[in-house]
Amino acid sequence: MDTTTICLDVRDLVKDYPVDGASDHRAVGGVSLTIAEGEMYTLLGPSGCGKSTTLRCVAGLEQPDSGRIELAGVPVVDQGVHVPTERRDIGMVFQSYAIWPHMSVFENVAFPLRVDGRRRTKKEVRRRVEEVLGTVRLADVASRSATQLSGGQQQRLALARALIREPRLLLLDEPLSNLDARLRDQMRVELRDLQRRLNVTALFVTHDQAEALSMSSRIAVMDQGRVVQEGTPREIYQRPATRFVADFVGTANLLDAEVVERAADGWLLRTAAGVVRASCPDGTRVGDQVTMTFRPEDIRMHLSPPGAAATGTTMLAGTVDRVDFFGESVECQVSCGAAVLLVHRHPQAAPQEGDTVHIELAAEGCAVLTDRGARLPAAAPVAKAG
Ligand SMILES: Nc1ncnc2c1ncn2[C@@H]1O[C@H](COP(=O)(O)OP(=O)(O)OP(=O)(O)O)[C@@H](O)[C@H]1O
Ligand SMILES: [Mg+2]
Incomplete structure (x- = not known):
């Protein structure tokens, strides 16, 4: 892989959680992965296998016990290095939409621009917010209160807020799992189209194999804190390496x-x-x-x-x-x-x-x-x- 195209590089990531103050539980046990610019890379695995913990370490919401993380060639986690979340060039969308209910749709999206310490004219903020709201098809509800949106709209709003600062990397943790089945299928296609159109790199977490197979450029299947197989959706489905992968995927x-x-x-x-x-x-x-x-x-x-x-x-x-x-x-x-x-x-x-x-x-x-x-x-x- 050409080094200039690497967006995220994770090496030997380990994260332990203390259990009852006694022995530690190893949530992530040596995960390594490399994601190229423009990829939709998915962590797929059963509940508790360490997907979210891996993602949270990339986001800077957890401090790993060991390992290295580089974002666009710059170490954000290494020995003696821990770049805080707000200084990592990332956008995040989680299962719970975490939108601000007391703000309008417009203000929800504008907020990250108002607090990142850069000076922008009102006109510029308006232009960028309108552009992103157009991208996620929410332009016509910009002045509504965020609580007056449907589940699918709220999730698109969360996505707009994650995209407004044009992050280098988008982190998505089960963003569709709160939606009903039909809406989830629709949003799956929409999210994938959007990711391709904007050419934004995404690290996507799901336990849903249909989501992983249909949306990803590559999938890492995880089990008990480790990546057990990595490949394109076709490779994973048609050439599973182990019983676990064959059984979990399809x-x-x-x-x-x-x-x-x-x-x-x-x-x-x-x-x-x-x-x-x-x-x-x-x-x-x-x-x-x-x-x-x-x-x-x-x-x-x-x-x-x-x-x-x-x-x-x-x-x-x-x-x-x-x-x-x-x-x-x-x-x-x-x-x-x-x-x-x-x-x-x-x-x-x-x-x-x-x-x-x-x-x-x-x-x-x-x-x-x-x-x-x-x-x-x-x-x-x-x-x-x-
Ligand atoms: N803050 C925490 N304190 C202690 N243990 C934790 C904590 N967060 C996660 N764990 C444990 O670490 C393991 C991995 O959790 P993680 O949330 O990464 O799993 P996951 O793959 O995202 O699962 P799910 O699909 O259910 O979201 C689990 O055994 C979990 O119980
Ligand atoms: Mg999780």
Whole structure:
């Protein structure tokens, strides 16, 4: 990465919180990340994994125990260095909008300009506030009291206030999670468009995988204070590195597997569902115990017996145990050998419970994770996939 384009660099960040005055709880355990100018970079992970603590250290609202943070090449946290929040070139939006109820919409946005110690003419303040209010589509309610806004409008107001000083970095902590589902979907698109249009760099925190996948240039998946995988949304979804990532981001079928053979068209893995063709990483050896994963929407399901499996695919027979209707799709639980697989289908092509079906898996959709799989029970040799 060209060093001139780096907006934020976080190295080996550690933050402990004291618990009952006794032993410390490690909220962030050595997080490193680098964000380029113009990125929408997301910290994604379950509740309590350290996302907000990381963000608050970047904001200067928490003092880390160790580590270094550079904003646009300038250290803001380092040994003996702790630049206060107001001198970091950042804008912040949190889950609670934290707008000032006693001020008008206009005054809420103008406020950061009035207190930053720079002299500006009234005319200049007005011009800038009107411009930002136009950007977030609030120009026509500028004179209203901030409390007379809807949830979505209040969140746009919080965003306008964060943007007014044209910060180098925008910090967003679950900014959409207080909105109802429909508004959240709408704001998601709006926020992403706005971020791209203004080309502002953003560090975004969420536990919502749909938000992360649809909005981010890159995602860091966090677990227990650490980044466990970093990549583009497609990399994270299609090539999860671990069971945790496969399971947390989207729905995954996970099978313990044993590598049994290197065939001409890929590796053969013995699983509880049968023998499956999969793509394996370099260095794989026959006898390895691994975990294999594939997505429910990557499975093709045939209701009548198909011909022989195409090259590089596996065909498995199964029985439909259960069909759940989700509107745009159905989720089927299919028993295959001793495994239960999840398969997603269009509702118009849904099988009935009790149907015998044939499951087709392409080897390239079956990935092997870095986690070692549990040893499978020694079984009678399974009929070869075919
Ligand atoms: N001020 C604090 N004092 C003590 N412990 C804290 C404090 N703030 C956070 N923690 C603990 O640190 C860990 C990380 O918290 P953090 O708020 O960063 O999680 P998070 O990933 O943002 O979770 P959520 O999705 O629920 O917001 C949690 O175990 C939390 O209980
Ligand atoms: Mg949080």
